[in-house]
Amino acid sequence: MISNVPVKTVTHKDLTIEGYSRAAVQTYWRIPELNLGFDFGGQPWSFMGTPTWFVSHTHIDHLAALPAYVGRRRMMKMEPPTIYLPAPTVELVERVLRLFSRLDRGRLPCELVPTSAGDEIELSREHVVTVSETVHTVPSLGYVVWQRRRKLKPEFQGLHGDEIRDLRLGGTEVTSEIRTPRLAYLGDSSPGGLDGCEAMYEAEVLIMELTFVAPRHRKERIHKFGHMHLDDLVERRERFHNELVIVSHFSTRYHPRQVHHYIEKALPDMLDGRLHLWI
Ligand SMILES: [Zn+2]
């Protein structure tokens, strides 16, 4: 085990959420069971085996470790990774990787996939990712991971197995797809990024930013910088149907004690115990 950058962990049902996020410092997350991660503000050595990544936006504290990640995988003879990122940023990121490749005199093989709000990405038979718009100061996206399975349509539920088989052989579609939003990642965004995507509020696990928590930091000003204030969370408390809400990306202006203090004061029940402070 090589210890390099901090990693916190929480488990929810069959999912392990690992990562770290502090505004202006570094943000990175991964969910090993889903075989995917979000953002490259840092890249713990232990994250290298995860082959699929989604970049929320290209601020340095969310991107700086990308060349290191790609280079490590090449060095360890792993398959080139697939990295989804906001479409307008792909060309520049390609150039950055090319320059790094020259400096390093080593190849940086990876697939960069231009991604836009409204896209649907098929990860496997079981999982699909949908992409939504978020509101930040550079091109930015939010992501929702859905689990899908096929379920017998209600009109066929009373039938015997052989009757269903005959219908299927006759060309009738007897099942329909059921999707469950398992995990949503907001990235950096003002509240518009949540409000514009209902699935953010419905996902079992929501990972969201909450950069500012002190009353002296006014939310109107914070929205201009594409961030969220604790007041925004309080205003929307009834909308969060998530089983677990992870709040993260706190400003470095706050000591962890202050973060706990302000949040516990504003939300004494911690969203009925569903709120998890990632600090
Ligand atoms: Zn950030």
Ligand SMILES: [Zn+2]
């Ligand atoms: Zn940012």
